[in-house]
Amino acid sequence: KQEVTQIPAALSVPEGENLVLNCSFTDSAIYNLQWFRQDPGKGLTSLLLIQSSQREQTSGRLNASLDKSSGRSTLYIAASQPGDSATYLCAVRPGETSGSRLTFGEGTQLTVNP
Amino acid sequence: DAGVTQSPTHLIKTRGQHVTLRCSPISGHKSVSWYQQVLGQGPQFIFQYYEKEERGRGNFPDRFSARQFPNYSSELNVNALLLGDSALYLCASSSSYATEAFFGQGTRLTVV
Numbered sequence: 001k002q003e004v005t006q007i008p009a010a011l012s013v014p015e016g017e018n019l020v021l022n023c024s025f026t027d028s029a030i031y032n033l034q035w036f037r038q039d040p041g042k043g044l045t046s047l048l049l050i051q052s053s054q055r056e057q058t059s060g061r062l063n064a065s066l067d068k069s070s071g072r073s074t075l076y077i078a079a080s081q082p083g084d085s086a087t088y089l090c091a092v093r094p095g096e097t098s099g100s101r102l103t104f105g106e107g108t109q110l111t112v113n114p
Numbered sequence: 115d116a117g118v119t120q121s122p123t124h125l126i127k128t129r130g131q132h133v134t135l136r137c138s139p140i141s142g143h144k145s146v147s148w149y150q151q152v153l154g155q156g157p158q159f160i161f162q163y164y165e166k167e168e169r170g171r172g173n174f175p176d177r178f179s180a181r182q183f184p185n186y187s188s189e190l191n192v193n194a195l196l197l198g199d200s201a202l203y204l205c206a207s208s209s210s211y212a213t214e215a216f217f218g219q220g221t222r223l224t225v226v
Contacts, residue, residue, distance in 0.1 A: 043217045100211070104156030
């Protein structure tokens with residue numbers, strides 16, 4: 001059974017700092033991995049999708065890397081801003097035949113202080 | 115283009131009642147998935163429908179059921195509600211079977 005773990009559970013940083021969020025998964029046979037952002041009481045916003053054949057993806061100040069063999073992904077946020085404050089979730093899709101059955105971690109709650 | 119839309123946004127029900135939640139996917143998307151998110155936890159997979167057929171089911175009791183209509187919208191039904199069913203119910207749409215998932219804003223269900 002696939003298990004996804006995110007460390008740390010919570011993180012508080014001053015504005016402008018670069019930071020890294022970690023995601024690990026137990027079964028390396030994944031099809032792709034997706035990072036999401038969730039504001040309190042809201043739905044999920046897709047940030048980045050990395051296919052199993054890729055090493056990293058970039059969007060603006062965000063960079064996500066994937067090391068499938070070691071079961072790890074990181075989300076790098078450059079020059080953090082107060083508006084980045086949210087919970088960040090990673091989710092893995094076990095295989096193409098598993099469709100959209102995403103397995104989520106419990107998230108990292110990020111607070112960026114002005 | 116409209117994103118994934120869910121209705122209602124909030125709902126309060128009494129134990130033992132039945133509830134229907136609705137989801138309209140992004141135009142052109144044929145896959146709809148449902149997730150339950152309890153406060154403080156990550157979402158848990160409930161169902162996936164693709165081309166109007168059930169393609170996956172998570173570890174949820176038979177009180178949970180769903181269907182997808184010819185226009186690809188979907189309903190999630192929960193019978194005999196329990197207090198533990200209180201959660202944020204999220205709908206996700208994808209253009210195809212295993213492509214990037216886009217989520218709606220969710221329906222907050224409170225069972226009293």
